[in-house]
Amino acid sequence: MHPSLRAKIESISERQEELGEMICDPEVVSDKARFLGLSREHAELTPVALEFAKFIELERQREEARELLEDPDMREVAQSELRELDESIAASGAELLRLLTPKDPNDDKNVILEIRAGAGGDEAGLFVADLWRMYGRFAERRGWSIDQVEFSENSAGGFKEISGRVQGRGVYAQLKFERGVHRVQRVPATESQGRIHTSTATVAVMPEAEEVDIQLDPADLEFEFMRSSGAGGQHVNTTDSAVRVTHKPTGLAVRCDQEKSQVKNRELAVQRLRSKMLEAEIERADAERAASRREQIGTGERSEKIRTYNYPQDRITDHRVSLTRHNLPGFMDGDIEDVLAALRSEDEAARMAELAS
Structure with a gap:
């Protein structure tokens, strides 16, 4: 173990x-706020201290x-x-590295999931619908819920874009590696000559930002009010309920017309604007961290084609971890956990390597 890393762990054990x-x-116990704060810190440091005690005992043995070799x-x-x-010392050292690896502070957040059609026309819109169903089925398996759904349909029964809020335990931790460009290769239903087409869709996974995460100056916000373009009958055509909010310093803009209430749409638009801004911060941090790695699994930027869905060959390939699996129908029905697990493991290994270096 590197001396500087050992010194850090020794300091943690002493603090614990x-x-x-x-x-x-008794004086600390009587101060509830202080007691809770110190107890929380003690609980966070205890796993490292216990593993380090085990590591030291193994070194002693x-x-x-x-000495017996003599x-x-x-x-x-x-x-x-x-x-x-x-072998035991190596395993214990690896566990200490894992425990010390910084956790993503957004992992427990809900997310705003957005999917947009890319290249491929109507077929790309149908692929968007397929991806939305895939994530919906995966959410059902995890016991999550999806609401605040907004969409724009295309003429073929797919979507130009669709978005929604996914709520549940550890949603962002599970879905954050899905952001990027997804590519599909298949014969469209409208293709009479059986030719394989390639289409793309862009997936954005944004941790739902709270006011404490991103603070917005009201003076930086510009609001526009307009008539809703979605379904809703006569009410839509007579009420300026849709809201578009623009963050003037960055140019980021969000439009929301999900609710009939202009006030509610305004709240949702600001909420989503915060999430977009938090996502931008995360992508910048990811890019900086990736630039310092010799080997990387990808920055997560949207320009990357992260996964290919090949229907004729019944194959899914995730290009970041060079993982290929079959049973595409099962995958599109939400059975995606093994691929997500591989991505999480790769990311954790990269973070651990960064810490060790």
């Missing part, structure tokens, strides 16, 4: 021990085994024990 004594102090009668036993201890 100090906190353990502090939360037993290894030193004892090395005894000819015990050498064979000591060599076998040393091999096992070396």
Whole structure:
């Protein structure tokens, strides 16, 4: 283990021990706010301290085994024990790295999921509908809910774009690697000669930002009010309920016409504007971190084709982790967990390598 990393872990262990004594102090216990804060910090540091204690004990046992190498009668036993201890020490060191790897502060947030048709005309719009259903089925499997759905249909029964709010436990942690360009290769239903077409759709996964995440100066916001363009009958044509909000310093804009109430649409538009701004911050941080890696799984920028769905070959390929699997119908029915797990593991490994270096 690198000396600087060991020094950091030793400091954490000392702090954990100090906190353990502090939360037993009657004076601290009587101060509820302070007690809760210190208890929370103690709980966060305890896994690292316990693993480091295990690591130190394994090192002690290894030193004892090395001493036995001097005894000819015990050498064979000591060599076998040393091999096992070396493996255990390596595993414990890896676990310490994992525990120290910074967690994404947005992982527990709900998300705003947006899918837009790219190249491919009507077929791209049908692919958008397929992806939306795929994520919807995956959300059902996880016990999540999707609401605040807005969409713009195309003439072929697909969508030019569709968006919604996904709520549940660890939604962003699961879906954040889906952002980017998805590519489909298949024969469209309207293709009479059986030719394979390639179409694309862009997926955006934005953590739902709260006011504490992104603070907006009202003076920087410009609101426009217009008639809704969605379904809704006569009410839509007679009420300026749709709202478009623009953040003047950045030019980011969001339009919302989901609700009949202009006030509600204004609130939702500002909420989504915050989420877009938080997403931009995350993408900048991702790009900076990726630039410092020798090897990277991808920056997550939307210009990347992250995955290909090949229908004739019944194949899904995720280009970031060079992972290929079959059973495309099952995948499109929401059975995507194994690919998401591979992406999470790759990202965690990259973060750990960055920490170790």
